[in-house]
Amino acid sequence: MPSSPSSSPSVRLERLRAALPATIEFLQRRRADLIDPVLIDDYVAINWFEWHGGALRLTVTGRNICAQLAIRAR
Known part of the structure; x- marks a missing residue:
């Protein structure tokens, strides 16, 4: 069964970022x-x-993602 668009990796990452x-x-x-x-x-x-x-x-990666989110919020 094909995966739904809501389960795509990019949608998943955006959900996690949010x-x-x-x-x-x-x-x-x-x-x-x-x-x-x-x-x-x-x-x-x-x-x-x-x-x-x-x-x-x-993790270091998580901290980097947080920094990216802070920059986007400006």
């Missing part, structure tokens, strides 16, 4: 329990987040 600020906010407030587990899995799979000692944290 959710990233809220995800980071939850992490900063120590409320990772409010983050959709599917988002966490996706972020880890594309190396924007990593598990470190049982805690979720941004």
Whole structure:
């Protein structure tokens, strides 16, 4: 069965970029329990987040994506 347009890699990445600020906010407030587990899995799979000692944290790639988003927001 062909994949739907909403499941394309570019749509997936845009969805993850859009959710990233809220995800980071939850992490900063120590409320990772409010983050959709599917988002966490996706972020880890594309190396924007990593598990470190049982805690979720941004990778260098994730920090770079955040910087790009901040530039776009200006």
